[in-house]
Amino acid sequence: MDNFGKFYNRALKFLSFRPRSEKEIRDYLELKTKNLKLKTKDETIDSIIKKLKEHRFLNDEEFARLWIESRLKYKPRSISLIKRELLLKGVDKDVIDAQISNLQFTISNELENAQKLIIRKIERYKDLSKQEIYQKLGRFLAGKGFNWDTIKKSIDESLGKKV
Structure with missing residues (x-):
């Protein structure tokens, strides 16, 4: 089997686990071809990506x-x-x-997502004071990328405080 076929099959196998971005496929193929002394390595990778796009495996x-x-x-x-x-x-x-x-993502969706995470986490903190719960949940949500306004509103609603 030629190099194109071999690496095309590897790319298909890599795509079979989950959808991938073009960069992920390119990085994967570059890693797999790193040890090869191919003069046309970049051309081969480009043609594999082109074929994957043509067959709608990559978008x-x-x-x-x-x-x-x-x-x-x-x-x-x-x-x-x-x-x-x-x-x-x-x-x-x-x-x-x-x-x-x-997807028409709104601020209310963001607040809803933060509250879903709080519901999953809050049972673990039932023995702590409200201030400790507030701090732990705040750090947890900040780690998930939520902004401070969303964090404050979602924790206040979950702990029964007035916003």
Whole structure:
């Protein structure tokens, strides 16, 4: 099997686990071809990516949409943290912004996500004082990328305080 076929199959296998961004595939193929002395390594990688796009196995817009939906549903976190994750995966900022606007994400969704996380966490802190709970939940939500206003509102509502 020629190098193209070999690495195309590796890329397909890599894609079979979950959707990937173009940068993730490119980085993976560069890692796998690092030890090879291929003169046309970059051309081979480019042609593999082109073929994956032609067969619709690789699409950054679809990847961003699926990533955002998955993160919001299964691992609630702030939209700013999701944006950062996608940028690290090599998705263009305009693509990310377009996908977020398509999902009509609002501040109330952000507050709702923070409250979902609090509900999961608050049982662990039932023996602590309200101030300690507030501090622990605040640090936890800050680690998930939520801004201070969202953190304060969601904790206040969860602890029964008036906002």
